[in-house]
Amino acid sequence: MGFTGLFRQSGLSHKNKRKNIQYILLIGPETFFFRNCFIQMARIFITGSSDGLDSMAAKLLINQGHRVVLHARNAERGRQALEKVPGAKKVLIGDLSNIEETKQLAAEVNATGHFDAVIHNAGVYQVPNKLIFAVNTLAPYILTCLIQRPERLIYLSSGLHLQGDPGLKDFSHDTSRYGYSDSKLHIVILSMAVARKWPGVYSNAVNPGWVPTKMGGKGAPDNLEKGVETQAWLAVSNDKEAKVSGRYFYHMREEYFRPEAGDPVVQEKFLALCEQISGVGFPA
Numbered sequence: 001m002g003f004t005g006l007f008r009q010s011g012l013s014h015k016n017k018r019k020n021i022q023y024i025l026l027i028g029p030e031t032f033f034f035r036n037c038f039i040q041m042a043r044i045f046i047t048g049s050s051d052g053l054d055s056m057a058a059k060l061l062i063n064q065g066h067r068v069v070l071h072a073r074n075a076e077r078g079r080q081a082l083e084k085v086p087g088a089k090k091v092l093i094g095d096l097s098n099i100e101e102t103k104q105l106a107a108e109v110n111a112t113g114h115f116d117a118v119i120h121n122a123g124v125y126q127v128p129n130k131l132i133f134a135v136n137t138l139a140p141y142i143l144t145c146l147i148q149r150p151e152r153l154i155y156l157s158s159g160l161h162l163q164g165d166p167g168l169k170d171f172s173h174d175t176s177r178y179g180y181s182d183s184k185l186h187i188v189i190l191s192m193a194v195a196r197k198w199p200g201v202y203s204n205a206v207n208p209g210w211v212p213t214k215m216g217g218k219g220a221p222d223n224l225e226k227g228v229e230t231q232a233w234l235a236v237s238n239d240k241e242a243k244v245s246g247r248y249f250y251h252m253r254e255e256y257f258r259p260e261a262g263d264p265v266v267q268e269k270f271l272a273l274c275e276q277i278s279g280v281g282f283p284a
């Protein structure tokens with residue numbers, strides 16, 4: 001990490017870089033002391049960062065001086081992801097619709113070292129239900145279980161989770177029964193289960209709003225920048241409002257979510273379903 005990101009994060013003028021360097025105290029390889037505050041550089045892994053919201057979140061975090069590892073479904077999308085996000089040093093490859101590739105991706109994430117935060121962003125919308133369940137529900141579950149525990153976990157949900165079925169369609173293994181709204185409720189259930197089971201980890205869900213990405217479409221009415229900042233803020237901020245767990249955010253504010261997602265009975269049912277389908281148990 002150069003000083004450029006640090007200047008941006010601390011609000012320093014880059015023009016006065018030389019003059020300002022003398023006031024920065026290097027505490028450790030990842031921590032600086034400047035203007036009476038500690039600035040800590042975080043390492044963040046973001047799924048589905050070849051496009052859309054989290055390609056933008058990756059840029060935002062890199063501009064703040066953090067280190068971001070990207071993820072894409074295949075090598076070609078990986079190459080494009082690196083082109084889109086200057087400053088990202090690495091991209092990991094794995095098709096999240098494939099259970100074995102998702103497990104392999106988790107192993108590769110771990111091989112690169114510990115992450116401070118993981119943003120589970122990858123998602124699909126207007127595709128067959130089985131694919132929706134694989135990418136939106138099962139992949140974040142598998143990655144959560146298999147990636148070495150970070151300090152912060154952020155899960156991209158949607159306002160449509162309110163229309164999801166908390167009864168898990170009678171606990172069916174037929175994943176074609178679960179649609180997009182169900183999958184976005186699943187991710188809230190997962191984030192709340194993690195918050196309950198891993199008290200040392202900040203685990204939260206985010207509704208980015210209906211925003212104009214490939215998924216949201218050109219006519220989406222919500223603010224794209226605001227759809228990006230919450231997940232980046234939750235990943236790195238030392239604000240007390242960001243260092244919380246088991247919450248659901250919209251535009252950096254806590255919002256109402258389906259209360260069933262906070263119910264341990266629903267959570268256990270959900271985790272058991274994912275374990276049976278993926279063969280991966282949730283770590284105690």
Ligand SMILES: NC(=O)c1ccc[n+]([C@@H]2O[C@H](COP(=O)([O-])OP(=O)(O)OC[C@H]3O[C@@H](n4cnc5c(N)ncnc54)[C@H](OP(=O)(O)O)[C@@H]3O)[C@@H](O)[C@H]2O)c1
Nearest residue numbers: 048050051052053073096097122123158210211213215216
């Ligand atoms: N946009 C909205 O209005 C909106 C609203 C509410 C919630 N959300 C949620 O926000 C998140 C990001 O959405 P977005 O709007 O940024 O969508 P997007 O532009 O379609 O980006 C989705 C990302 O997920 C990746 N992805 C999809 N399937 C994958 C697979 N099988 N393996 C690996 N990567 C895969 C995509 O890769 P490719 O580019 O290669 O397909 C892309 O990088 C999603 O979880 C979505 O449900 C979005």
